[in-house]
Amino acid sequence: MPGVALSLVGILLAAAAIAIPTSGTRMARPLVYGICLATTLCLMTVAATALIGKSATPSSLALPAGLPQLGAHFRIDALSAFFLFVVNLGAAAASLFAIGYGRHEETPERVLPFYPAYLAGMKLVVLADDAFVFLVAWEFMSLTSWALVIANHKESDNLRAGYIYLLMASFGTLALLLAFGLLAGAEGNYTFAVIRSAPPSAGIAALILILAIIGTGSKAGLVPLHAWLPLAHPAAPSHVSALMSGVMTKVAVYGFIRIVFEMLGPPGWWWSVVVLVCGGATATMGVLYALMQRDLKRVLAYSTIENIGIIFSALGLSLAFKSEGLASIAALALTAGLFHIFNHSLFKSLLFFGSGAVLNATGERDMEKLGGLIHSMPQTAFVFLVGCMAISALPPLNGFVSEWLAFQAILLSPQLPLWSLKLIIPAVGALLALSAALAAACFVRAFGITFLGRARTPAASRAQETDRFSLTAMLILAALCLVAGILPGVFIDLLAATVQFLVGGRMPPQTGIEWLSIIPIAEGRSSYNGLLVFLFMIISGTLAAIAIHRLASDKVRRGPAWDCGYPDPSPLTQYSAASFGQPIRRVFGTIVFRAQEVGEMPPPASTAPARLTVKLSDLIWDTFYAPISGGITFAAEQLNRLQFLTIRRYLTLVFAALVFLLLVLAIWQ
Amino acid sequence: MNLNALDAVLAIPLFAAAVLAALPGYQLTAKLNVLASLLTFLAAISLFVIEPRSGDYLLVDDLNKVFIVLTTFVAFTTSVFSASYIGHEIEIGRLKPAYVRFYHAMYQVLMFAMNLALLANNIGLMWVAIEIATLTTVLMVGIYRTHEALEAAWKYFILGSVGIALALFGTILVYMAAKPVIGEGLYAMVWTVLVVHAAKFDPALLNVAFVFLLLGYGTKVGLAPLHAWLPDAHAEGPTPISAVLSGLLLNVALYALLRFKILLALNPAAIAPGPLMVTMGLISCVFAAFMLYRRRDIKRMFAYSSIEHMGIIVFAFGMGGPLANFAGLLHMTMHSLTKSAIFFAVGHIAQVKGTQKIADITGLTVSTPLLGWGLVLGVVAIAGLPPLGIFMSEFLVVSSTFARQPWLATILALGILIALGGLFLRLNTIAFGEPRGSTAPTHASYVPLFAHLAIVFVAGIYLPPTLVSGFQNVARLLG
Amino acid sequence: MHGLVFDVAHLLAGSLVLISFIELYQDRLFALINIFAAHALVLALSVAWQAYVQEAPHLYITAAIALVFKAVVIPMALHRIIVRLGIHREIETVVGIGPAMLLGMGLVALSMVVMLRVTAEADPLAREDLAFSLSVVLLGLLLMVTRRNAVSQVIGFMSLENGLVLAATGAKGMPLVVEISVAFSVLIAFIVIGIFLFRIRERFDTVDVQALDRFRGERK
């Protein structure tokens, strides 16, 4: 099984190699993306068979490459099969989207070679079964995505984004490297099989946990390691943004799960506290940032951070229950996390595709320059709306189900014996609830300002519907969002093997329940039936419509907007993204963003415009990143003096070193 | 037959030097230079096939076999690069043809000296060889005769001479330590004999000797704070020489250091060389990493990167143990190949843009895509990103150290990270963005550049078992 | 016999250290050159004594080189360079003479501690020699780093080399290779320095290293 997967990955790499010389030609784009689509679909099948088929027996493979005398190890087990599926689903959609979207690419030679390589990197991370292959693939994935981020390198912002991204990625890799160093010990047992068989002692495990959170968190976008994410994800071409946000962050989560759930042995209770706090803070901060952005793709990137927070919270919950031996509840929490991973990969890809379509149609990412696209791009608007609903956790779509499962797990926290956990988990629950509500606000804003209202610029008014490939990709994802929302039981059962593998328990089978409800624990406790809710909505809505149209009136007259007295029809009088976010900024901004509003009013009778400027400062950037960057600059500045010494002074240095070492010798013994 | 290969490695360059000094015309001499280097390389490879017996003066073992092949290989590729590079320099009148004759002769002398240093079985001979190599490079660094070049050569010369002196003192001390055990005369300087008796040497004398050798050869390796000559010599000399300096000469000096480290490691009562090397390695790595940020000259920047990597390598050897030593050897090899490749690219870039100032070099991937991407790949490799070779060695160094000395590994990791930041900060403007300024037409030789990168790439994924077992033998030897 | 051998070697090596101190003390260029000549002379004596004691005739060559080359030729050459280039006769020092002397004392003490402690079972003759030569080496370096004038730095470097020669000759039975290489390195050093001085002269009219230092790579 891993052999098949690897050869498919090999095809991707070959496609990357082919793309280097041919990327200038017209056939290159459909060819490369076509190959990617075909291979990812095959890999999806492989993953699905591994997930459904014989989940209990992982199959592995060793190649005589990688670290000397160790070989390169690959394995497909229930965990990697699940992530392989998610990764390839997203990748297949992105490839399909890109067949159409890539037509607008200005510099295909900077995208086509890296795209398949990037896909290959992500798959290899999931397939890897030793630390070296894992990290090579991990960093290769970062490297290729870095190249994609700076594909449009003539904008200096993109270069800066790429720079910060690469630094943070390498930082994360080094943290993981240290973690694996601890796991492997001084003898260098880098295969996961050996690591698994000998879990570290509690103290070491704690250190590894922290390193793993830093390492994978910096890739996934955990606050405060997220700073690169909202810069880098939007900078890449949209299908790559979708992959980075929708898929690569999941690969990071995979790394976390692999290390923490599988290699560290039985978890300590406080692990979950760390993960929960990180997750809760990330979710809230992420969505608050998202609400303040005006760049559509950046909104989506920050929303990814929020969702990563939700996922990590679910994982933290699972750890908490696992550490107390409550396997079935741990399974519930983990199912919620994994299901959310799947869901987020669907709707985040969908939304990035949508933003890409908008970007292509208008040349704008700035929401303040968009508007009214629902008229010119109705189909894109529709699928984007589905994505917005799904990500806002609204029934009957899929985002709601996974969050609902997470809340169900939170509600079981009284079963934990530890007081600290009992108190922290509801607080995290509150944070999750807050971020879910804010996410809805955020996506009302994103969709409303971008697609609704009237066009704010000529570019927006000239927009045209996007191409068929892109639309197909988005429609498929939207349909999957709906299916996963109304038939969650099927998906939950598919996750059972993975969950069983990780926490040693699973949720009760869901597919056999009548009316296709899902019941996490017991029917008397809680249940949800997406299908029925969906059907009821359709039936009652349609009934109401028919009844009213038949019995009352179905006449429509078009007229100018009322707005309390037919005001100025200029599009500028519309509510803007900034004004929409203003109430929330007023509520949360003073703490989180240290927002300052400065209003300048012209003197009476003056016709000069009044001006309102809002200054937001990024608390996390100011607290963490600015001092580090400043410190490095300072140190570099100070040390740089050593470049300008006279020869005599250099000799003095040599002399000093000599005397020092002799002194050491004199004192030693 | 057996000894012929060994002798050939030394004789070919020496003979070629004599011939090249006599011949006029750069076209011919450049070709002869390539040919001689190729022959030397082939002779070096044959050492693997038929291992000659070691004598009192020359020696072939696992440790130097690897180095000699690497050295002759890089020397060969550099000579190919040099042919096109020097051609351009003559065209633009930066070098006079008379100097070129001198240059090619010197190149071969340098090869001879380095090969001799690697093959010498006598610590005195090794010292002599390294000094010849130093003096040759001093002359070559100053070959442009500009203010800066002369200044760099002068600095290199003074600091190098002091290094020479310190290393000699260390060598004398080793002899003094060996004399009571082995007896007076030649054998007290023969490496193979020294190793056998090392355990009985006066440990304290060995300690002092090691301090001097560390500082003496460490100056050549470019360890901070003894590094001062290195950036300027790299920046102001001809680029092929920068490539040879970074790729080979630093290694040769380090090789000498390793020999003595083995000696010390064999003596249980002597001071552990590890902590000293680890300290100097860490200082070099972190210091050079910070120095990358303020660089305005592209060659000087990569020179600092060489210091950083030498720091990592010395750190690895200082940590010791089979894994770290293995990693150190691998890192040395990979760094040689990568750094010389980078200098190949940089040399052509400087010619194409007519400047070495980073501020004036922009958007290379647009203006000269092959060179630009070659440089990007090189920097990616040198920054330790996979799937290229340096990642593997850094992986082994950092991960194997962390289990033993978490703090040291953390500092090293931070140093690597800071260096990566510095390199990519500059790479951003050099390789990307809108190209500015004029771009001269290129007639660059891409083969050496991409050949090196290809090897580094393959090595990052797959190492041939023979190489691995060779390295492992050496790693065991290094203790 | 042994006592005499030891005493004479000790005396000569000791006077070498002493002369190093005088070099350190001297702040006039011509005087410094003269003292260096004396330094070389004492070295020649010392090497000759070793040649006699060790019954190693080849060491007489080394002694001769030291005598002719270092004690006569080079001082004369330096004299001429100074006159020709019109170099300032005063030496600019970095630290005052007093502190430099104190530092020198410390260095000598350090080398004694390091050396005498470690070679307990070794040949005492060699041991003394090593201790003194280490002192000379360190003092030579000290001279180099405390003088701003190129000529005096060169002299510092040469005294350092004298220390090496002292050590090499004191190491009984060290193969010829070493002596040759020492001589060789001095020779090369001077050829190259000469070349450089010539070129530097050609361009900057001074060998004061500070003038060179103005053209340091990145300060443009």
Place this chain on the structure above:
Amino acid sequence: MAVIGHFALQGVQMMLVLLLAPLLTGFVRKMKARLLRRQGPPLFQPYRDLIRLMRKEVVLAENASWLFRFTPYFVFATTWIAASLVPTFQSGLLFSWSADLIALIALLGSARFFLALAGLDVGTSFGGIGSSREVMIASLAEPAMLMIVFTLALIVGSTQLSTMSAFMNSPAVGLRVSLGLGLIALVIVAIAENARIPVDNPATHLELTMVHEAMVLEYSGRHLALIELSAYLKLLLYVSLIACLFAPWGISATTVEPKTFVIGLAAYAVKLAAMSTFLAMFETAVAKMRVFRVPEFLGAALMMGLLATLLRFVSGSF
């Protein structure tokens, strides 16, 4: 046979809430008018309003998109479903388990999501102001509501409304501080969600501080009718919710027995009347607050919810 009975019962519940909702609003209006010593509109005025609106033609802004026309039906459908899932006179109805309390809140969230979008659709400043304030209020009200759910679920061990109501009716529940806090928080949330004074004023159409009414300003005719009806339904929903959780008397478990119906219905009517009277009194007694005081108001609810959850652990241990 029983299935048909259950179906019928569920149908009765659905029609009941639909029919009662305007009446409840009418009752509240009447009460408020009476408290102000006015005659007030007739009790059945909301029905007349609705019918009149339905019969009118729709005047659609030129710029309105399909979403604008779709929203009223969607909002109505979701609100109606949500309202009919809350036990009124009887718990454990056929489909009651298809959405628990959390899902119910999320359903209302869906409705709000579309309503807020519709506010932005025409591209007017009033629509925008309404939408942005609505989502701001919701972003605080929803977490507060979820904390209340947590509190209750921690006590009851379920988020299924039928189970919860049955438990609250049993003697096991006792008197708890958490419940008190939860009740207060729930009332605050209900006020905010239904755009009642002091958060919003349902009676005005042209006031700068309005929220909900600004959002639906562009609606007319049958669309407006549906939105109004949804608002009535939502009020009914919250009142029923408070009733079934904190005053669960008279709600019987699933039986097809006329006697329990009557008791259930009567109890329900009494509860509705009592609570709407209370609402009217409250609204008459307090003044509308500034928009940016609302976060504090709701923040208090959130804190109380959280406090209730935490206190539950303390009190739950004995």
